Amino acid sequence: MPSFRVTMGVGALVPGVAPQDVLPEAARAAREVATVEAFDVGIVHGEARVTVRFTAADDSEALGVGARVHAAVARLADVRAPQVTRRWGARWEPVIRGRSG
Numbered sequence: 001m002p003s004f005r006v007t008m009g010v011g012a013l014v015p016g017v018a019p020q021d022v023l024p025e026a027a028r029a030a031r032e033v034a035t036v037e038a039f040d041v042g043i044v045h046g047e048a049r050v051t052v053r054f055t056a057a058d059d060s061e062a063l064g065v066g067a068r069v070h071a072a073v074a075r076l077a078d079v080r081a082p083q084v085t086r087r088w089g090a091r092w093e094p095v096i097r098g099r100s101g
Contacts, residue, residue, distance in 0.1 A: 001055040003037060003087040004095065006030070006066040010041075010048040011078035022076050023050055029072035030054050034065045047080070059086065059095045066095075 010022055027039040034054040041050050052069055056062040066084035073079050085092040 001035075001057060002062075003053060004056050004062040004065070004084060005051055005053040005087075005092065006069045006082065006084050007049055007051045008070060008073060008082040009044075009080035010050055010073065011080060013077045014075070017076045019048075022048075022073060025076060026050050026052050026069050026073050029068045030065050033068060034061075062086065062095055063097060 013019065023039060023041045027036055030036050030052045034056055036052060036054050038053040039051065041048055050073060054065055056065055062084050066082065070079060070082045084095040086095050
């Protein structure tokens with residue numbers, strides 16, 4: 001099964017949300033519908049960025065997983081530039097709605 005990942009910048013948190021709650025919630029949202037391979041938070045250009053890697057049958061399914069993760073994180077914080085990518089060899093290529101992979 002192909003490997004995908006969803007990444008998004010995370011900005012200001014909703015009042016009452018602790019920073020350490022965001023990543024587990026992102027992984028939980030993906031885990032409800034897919035096999036999660038890895039998840040991480042890093043700093044890219046001074047901004048927190050959440051990444052959840054998972055498997056999915058195809059691009060359409062992966063976009064659905066990405067939407068679930070985006071919605072889950074958006075309930076906790078401002079979200080910037082969510083993107084779903086698919087692994088092709090050593091590269092990660094953007095998944096584009098309507099294009100079959």
